[in-house]
Amino acid sequence: MSETLHAVSVEVNGRPRSARVPARLSLVDWLREDLFLTGTHVGCEHGICGACSVMLDGQPVRACLMYVVQAHGHRVTTVEGLAKPDGSMSVLQDSFCETHGLQCGYCTPGMLIATQALLNSNPDPTEAQIRDAIGGNLCRCTGYQQIVEAVQLAAERMAKEAK
């Protein structure tokens, strides 16, 4: 019962990656187990918790609900791809550290993906818009308060940098 393999090409964090994968391999398992990008986490495997969020062509998606074959020809960004080109923390990552926007760190990559995607399309979000953007990402540590503060701080700092 050997499984049929399918050729895929996906751009992951700016690098072209090719592989032959079974149709049932989820995107998150591929990223974690084959590409060793373990920053993306598995929480529920049924699309509720958001820990596995990655960007697909800039939009946040659940990597647990997507097969690798569906990502063929697309761009995937994981938490490992959020840093500045020199490898230092992005403004958003640094803001999470500054406001204590995380504790155990397990939901954090998904939160960063969701909120970076928000800031990319809306550089000056309201609190309600921030809460809406992370509404599909569960966190058990923070009560979301310091995550909201992190995104607000990042927006403020990015606005200053843009001037």
Place this chain on the structure above:
Amino acid sequence: MRAMTSFRYIGAKRRAKEHPRFVSGRGRFVADIALPGMKHVALVASPHASARIVSIKIEKALAAPGVLYVLTGEEFCANTDSLAIGVDAPKVTRFALAKDVVRYAGEWVAAVVADSRALAEDAAERIEVEYEPLPHVIDPEAALKADAPLVHPAHGSNLLYHRTFVWGPVEEAFANAEHKIAFRAVWGRSATVPIETFGVAAQWDAGTGILDIWASIQMPKFPDQVARALRFPGNAVRVHHDVDVGGSYGVKRGLKHAVLVGYLTKTLGVPVRFIEDRLENLRGGDMQGPDRFFDMQLAFDTDGAIRAMKIRAVDDVGAYAGRSPFQLGKPVTAICGPYAIGAIEYEPTSVMTNKTPQEAVRGFGQSPTNFAIERAIDRVARHLGMDSIEVRKRNFIRKDQFPYTIPSGSTYDSGDYHAVLDKTLAAIDYGSLVRARDEVRRSGRLAGIGIASCLEPSGGNSAFEVLMNPKNENTTWMDSCLVRVDLSGAITGVINNSSAGQGHESLVSTVLGEILERDPETIRVVRADSLTALPSNSPVGSRMAIMLGGAAAGAAKTIKETLTAIAAHNFECSPEDLEYHDGSVNVKGASSKKFSWDQLVEIAHRKFHKLPPGLEPGLQAKFVWEVPTGGALPTPEGRIQIYPCYAFEAHVVLVEIDPDTGKPMIRRYVCGHDCGVMINPDIVHGMTYGGIAHGIGAALYEKFAYTEDGQLASGTFMDYLIPSAMEVPALAIVDHCTPSPLTTFGQKGSGEAGYLGAPAAIANAVNDALDPLGASIDALPISHLAIWSAIGARKGAAST
């Protein structure tokens, strides 16, 4: 120890040392542990709440692609020993895999080991188990009846623990009081449900005879218990504590997981990893929390003074015991809450049913107890027509009464409950809050204000063990720290446990920096594995600021004394003639006559001829600390000091309810909090915010619901509802500081903060909202449906 008055690093804003690795995706969680040749586990779980296992056919699974092994309970139970049983119930044995019978739906029956998790799951589907269903019992009161089906027939009943404690003249107070009330408060079965499930990876090395374990755990004495169950000497198990734990808040005990995987790697000779999927976690992971009802009786006078309280608490621990019955014991240490109630009767009853076993949850039984007490306070106020704030203040222990010994024998260290409640009311502008509520009510919707004033016992001691099990004489619950200064002069703190977001590396570096007057940024904190570690009891019971903080401070003070002794020897003076400043030691009044940090470190490491006689070369110090006030056995009446320190929190919340749907919305939330001196305010606030969010879940959304035939009805996140950023509102915290006289810096614990009062405050708010209708709800979680039904019932009653 006396509280210091001013600090250099403690209490200042400081980024957590742990954060950079997490925001960059470089955390190292157990699912990230990949060992060469590693195999993976999937499980077969019981579909029945109670059944005899007639046969298990594994041949088809063994023939499936990539399968290495199938393990059943028959083999496993013959070669391992039962997990520890906390209370005195030796027949209630517990293994990772069921043998002969299953006792809850979801209990693990067989484990498949294969090249990948996917292949293991494929094979698990090919295992055929034949069951003969047996009678089961789901309701705890039914389980206590004489004719109930027995979960463990060998134990003789479903009762695990029962005792009636009477502390003070309870009957006399009830006979003489002007008023009495009685009601039942129900705490629904929920848990902390971390976003990371349990996981464990293990590797047996036949060459060294060591079993290496990486696990997502927060469990006291984990290595010892795993070794014992596997029939290994303790020094054959090496638990690696440098695994990041993706949330725990009490539940990540993981013993059965580790014994199972340890057995598999030993048997198969290859590394094995098991990561629960979400259904395995919710149904078979043994992490559901207290499931408890309280029959409350209060005796009080017209002026609001509460004279006595009777609490009967019946707790459903599910199918096995473990440490869960102790969650009825810990609240003994704060059984009257922040109130000066002189006589208490407490009747804890721990009962088994055919449900998933209960495990430790944030607060270890204190939050349900606080909920029952705080509902009682509001009911007293309502009975008397008094303001509930007045009833609270009338009964609060006063600032000048500390240290204050409560009827159950624990002494509260310090507090100023009146001040914190007043501060909280001022912060939320209580007058305007009342006007806002009344405005909503006038518009035709429902609104209520909820208040809760609760204690967080902290400094995690385990004295409930000796209270509840006379065969147990465990009177120490120590923690430790090792501090090393290397030849370059750099400081490393070594801690002995894993962390689940509590920021222990930040805590220890701040404390070491404070004592040694060195920049915490330069201090590294690492984790010993269990074979190199000093004794620790893991970060449970809001203890690490106190216990690990105290241990780190103790070790750092020894380093400081050593450096001073070296300087004194070389100056040929007494240490009293010297002063320590920023790591160097100089003669008092002559700041130029000094040894620098680097010089002292060099002497300690390389210049034995300059060391005082008797001093060990090298520069390191350890400190092992017993819990302050700990160490005693209970009196015959069951009076005992359990925890040393008592933090206080006051919650004030405004809840609005849509009368057409029953949907509650939290409009305002302020929490006043006094946990003494905060070592890192951001971390304390973060845990408190998270605790409140968790409390919102327990109050309104989260429930492990069971069907009548014993099936878990909430085995996904579509049924077990964790609050999102849409349900958790903006939260505000008001700090107050009453230092503890018992701790190094005046700190108290805070890891359970927020959760200990939020469910009570929200329940009180919902009930205040329903009060104009004459309705009340005393069972958590208060679902939209429960509210809608209560509204409908009253409307129906009004229209007939």
